[in-house]
Amino acid sequence: MSVSSSATDTELFTSLRGGEASALDELFRRHYVPLCRTAIRLVRDPAAAEDIVQDFFALLWTKRTNLPSDTPAVGPYLRTAVRNRSLNYLRDRKRIPVGDGEVPETAADRSQQPAAVLENEELQQRINAAIDRLPERCRLVFVMSKLEHMSHREIADGLDISVKTVENQMTRAYKFLRQYLSCFLFLISLIHG
Amino acid sequence: MKLDQHDIDRLVTNYREDYTPDVERGLIQLHARLTPVRQLSAPRKKRYPYLLGAAAAVLLIVAAVFLFSGDGRTYLSNDDAPIAMFLLPDGSQVSLQQGSRISYDPDRFNEQDRALNLEGQGYFEVTHDLARPFLVSNGSSVVRVTGTAFNVRADADLLEVEVSEGSVLVKTDQETLPVGAMEFATVATGQPMVHDRAPHLNHHAWRTGVLKFDHTPISEVLTYFTDNWGIVCDWEHGQACDYPVSGNFNSTDATAVLHDIAKLGGLTLRSIGDDAKHFQLSGRCKQ
Numbered sequence: 209m210s211v212s213s214s215a216t217d218t219e220l221f222t223s224l225r226g227g228e229a230s231a232l233d234e235l236f237r238r239h240y241v242p243l244c245r246t247a248i249r250l251v252r253d254p255a256a257a258e259d260i261v262q263d264f265f266a267l268l269w270t271k272r273t274n275l276p277s278d279t280p281a282v283g284p285y286l287r288t289a290v291r292n293r294s295l296n297y298l299r300d301r302k303r304i305p306v307g308d309g310e311v312p313e314t315a316a317d318r319s320q321q322p323a324a325v326l327e328n329e330e331l332q333q334r335i336n337a338a339i340d341r342l343p344e345r346c347r348l349v350f351v352m353s354k355l356e357h358m359s360h361r362e363i364a365d366g367l368d369i370s371v372k373t374v375e376n377q378m379t380r381a382y383k384f385l386r387q388y389l390s391c392f393l394f395l396i397s398l399i400h401g
Numbered sequence: 402m403k404l405d406q407h408d409i410d411r412l413v414t415n416y417r418e419d420y421t422p423d424v425e426r427g428l429i430q431l432h433a434r435l436t437p438v439r440q441l442s443a444p445r446k447k448r449y450p451y452l453l454g455a456a457a458a459v460l461l462i463v464a465a466v467f468l469f470s471g472d473g474r475t476y477l478s479n480d481d482a483p484i485a486m487f488l489l490p491d492g493s494q495v496s497l498q499q500g501s502r503i504s505y506d507p508d509r510f511n512e513q514d515r516a517l518n519l520e521g522q523g524y525f526e527v528t529h530d531l532a533r534p535f536l537v538s539n540g541s542s543v544v545r546v547t548g549t550a551f552n553v554r555a556d557a558d559l560l561e562v563e564v565s566e567g568s569v570l571v572k573t574d575q576e577t578l579p580v581g582a583m584e585f586a587t588v589a590t591g592q593p594m595v596h597d598r599a600p601h602l603n604h605h606a607w608r609t610g611v612l613k614f615d616h617t618p619i620s621e622v623l624t625y626f627t628d629n630w631g632i633v634c635d636w637e638h639g640q641a642c643d644y645p646v647s648g649n650f651n652s653t654d655a656t657a658v659l660h661d662i663a664k665l666g667g668l669t670l671r672s673i674g675d676d677a678k679h680f681q682l683s684g685r686c687k688q
Contacts, residue, residue, distance in 0.1 A: 236428055244422045258422050258430075259531050266434045332419055339416050354413055386404050389412060 217282035224268065225275050232269050239283065243290045249351045250294040251303075252340070260293050291356055295366050298348075304367055308377075309343025338388045342381055349374055350381040433492020433528055475510075478502035484608060491515050491528055493535060498522040498607050522554040522629075524608050537562075542588040545570040552605050554628060558590040561628070563604035604628055610653050616645040622662060630655045630678075634670075637683035642668065656680075 211223050211231045217238070223231035240261060247257035264286075268275070279285055298304050339347060348367060352358045353374075358366070360374045367374075404412075479485035479497040486496045487503075491511045495503060501521020510516065515527075516536040527535045527546050537544040539555035549567025553560065562571055563585035571578045571586045571594070578594055580586045585599040601613035607629040614622060620643060626632040632655060636642065644666050650658045656677065663670040668684040 233428060236431060237424055240424045240427050241421055244427075245417050245420055248420050249417045254420065254422070255529055256531060257420075258427060259529070262427060262431050262434060263532075265431050269435055329419070332415055335412055336416060336419070339413060350413075351416065354410060355416055382406060382409060385409050385413070389409070390404050 218278075218280055221275065221279050221282050224272050225277070227272065229269075232265065232272075235268075235282070235286075236265050239286050242283075243286060246287055246290050246356065247294045249355055250291065250348065251297055256297065257294075260297055261290055264290055264293055287356075291352075291358075292366075303344075304348070305343070305345040307345070308380075309345060335389070338385055341388070342384060345369075346377045346381050346384075349377040353378060430492055430528055433488075433490075473506065473508075474504045475507045476502055476504045489515070489517075491530065491533070491535075493528050494526045496524040496608055519553055519555045521556075522552070522607060524550070524552045524605065526550045541573070541590070543572045545572055552602075552608070554604065559587065561585065561587040561604065563599050563602060565602055565605065606655075610651055612650040612658060614646045614648055614650075616647055619644055619646055619662075619666060622646045626655060626659055632656070632659065632678055632680065634659065634680045634682060635673075637681050642666070642682070642685075 211220060211228060211234055213234065215223070215231075215234070217235065220231045220235050224235065243261045243264075244254075244257045247260045248254060251257055251260065276285075295304075339350065342350060345367070349363055352363045352366065353360070360371045360378075363369075363374050364371045477487045477495070477497065479499055479501055481499065483499055484496050485499075486494060488494055489505075489510075490507075493515070497503065498521055501519070501523055503517050503519050503523060505515075505517040511533060514534050514536055515530070516538065519537050519539060523537075525535070525537065525546075527549055529547060531547055535546045537553050537555070539560045540557060542560040544551070544553055544560070544562050546567070546569045549564065549569060551562055551564040551566075551569055553562050555561070560571070562569060562580060564580050564582050566582055568579055568581045571580055571588060573588055573594070576594065578586055578596055580596065583598060583600050583602065585597060585604060587595040589595075601615075602609075603612055603614075603625045606612045606625060612625060620641065623634045626634060646662055646665065648665070650661065652658050659680065660670050663682055668682050670680050670682055673679045673681050
């Protein structure tokens with residue numbers, strides 16, 4: 209028996225608990241890309257990101273009988289699980305920095321500043337690069353807050369730091385990104401009206 | 402105008418949204434992870450169905466046999482066909498040359514690692530798995546990878562690897578050597594490890610049917626026939642002739658290619674013995 213492609217995520221989850229393999233495939237097809245994006249924002253390595261998500265889906269199947277019986281918000285459930293597994297991945301490899309790290313000098317980045325006209329795609333790459341240039345702990349805090357919408361308390365617990373440190377890192381991140389991206393202001397106003 | 406916090410928040414929402422992995426490929430890899438290893442260890446014999454079509458110009462015959470022996474290991478062997486392809490429990494694929502076999506412990510494979518033994522020659526396309534290294538051993542040396550494609554020839558005293566994609570680590574008790582794409586390495590008992598470029602991947606010829614030479618000494622050319630097909634070629638009266646061979650040869654018939662190469666050098670090739678594996682070269686070669 210296969211599941212209907214019109215089934216809701218909650219219905220698919222219920223089918224998965226009942227051992228329906230096609231429900232796993234359908235959930236995978238729906239959520240693989242966004243979950244890989246969640247993972248890569250934290251671990252930065254595409255192969256590791258795919259590995260983490262595939263491993264998680266394999267676990268969903270092998271532990272299917274232990275899945276929560278009524279899961280109305282399947283997407284957030286999956287996303288939280290992948291986020292936690294990504295943090296575990298970093299922790300296992302001792303890749304969660306204990307120090308603040310140095311924020312790079314924006315003045316030294318003149319060579320990377322844009323020409324008068326940039327394509328949207330190139331702008332996106334510049335934004336990716338700007339975030340990637342943050343010191344790693346600062347970057348993780350910023351990504352967890354602004355992209356993963358985690359509270360400062362959740363971030364502090366996840367990275368084993370204080371809430372005050374989270375706040376400091378957010379301030380550093382905004383300061384650097386404001387300086388780094390300010391030169392795109394004209395273009396931003398064009399793209400976003 | 403200056404960026405405020407809301408501008409920053411709006412800009413960063415698409416961070417890494419340009420990353421789009423291949424969903425169907427990911428699903429195949431997931432299915433490979435879910436292949437139940439223990440199900441394979443059922444004590445029975447069966448034909449193994451995973452024989453795939455290949456771009457190789459070599460005729461494929463379904464003759465691979467999937468066996469479980471009394472020692473608890475699973476053996477995949479190719480007794481009859483020129484090439485037999487197998488899908489391993491982790492989703493990796495191996496092409497075995499005739500007369501070759503691999504074995505692994507079905508209770509441990511794909512748990513902490515993916516360790517197997519090879520006797521003969523095989524081409525491996527290994528699925529990426531950072532957590533479980535893929536290990537090919539001949540009992541004394543090991544090729545270690547996390548995901549790539551490479552050819553291995555192994556017996557008790559020799560392990561030779563030629564890499565077509567990615568890189569591998571060749572490990573012995575004494576040393577560890579990284580071997581990159583288009584390179585090969587050989588470990589032979591009592592001899593130093595050999596590591597060199599392999600721009601033409603001639604050790605893959607048993608599978609691809611393609612040999613490429615560019616001013617390659619005939620002595621080296623003949624080693625490829627030995628390594629790929631077990632063809633041994635001697636010189637009449639032990640008088641070796643050394644001349645360079647150039648050209649691309651694409652054929653399923655290794656003996657015919659050897660005849661062509663002999664002719665190009667002004668030599669005569671004749672079969673000695675009746676196993677179509679032993680030949681003798683004679684005549685005055687063109688220097």
